[in-house]
Amino acid sequence: MGHPQGNGAIEAANKIIFDSIKKRLGEAKSLWAEELPWVLWAYRTTPRSSTGETPFILSYGTYALLSIEVGLESYQTEVFQIENNEVGLRANIDLLEEESEAAHQRNLKYQLQAAQYYDSGVKK
Incomplete structure (x- = not known):
């Protein structure tokens, strides 16, 4: 297998995580650090x-x-x-x-x- 960086997998994952954080926070952008563990857990436990x-x-x-x-x-x-x-x-x-x-x-x-x-x- 090649490196994930070579096929855009990292960028795609980061985009999904960033979009999920934006959806969960709404207007309270400064609270992203509290939401990050929940977003990462959701990302890790969602079937691809x-x-x-x-x-x-x-x-x-x-x-x-x-x-x-x-x-x-x-x-x-x-x-x-x-x-x-x-x-x-x-x-x-x-x-x-x-x-x-x-x-x-x-x-x-x-x-x-x-x-x-x-x-x-x-x-x-």
């Missing part, structure tokens, strides 16, 4: 259309528990046991390489579909 996965899953091999879900009673929080969680996280890390490869294949398919769509409008 190109890979079908979130950056968090591709980095850590597991789904993130949203902060609002921590205080809610659910099956997941009721049966949580730290010992079982450690085993599960290790298993997820073992599968991370396979998940990354699958996401890479989905990304290639997405790029091919996008190229075909744009190429269909080109007159020869």
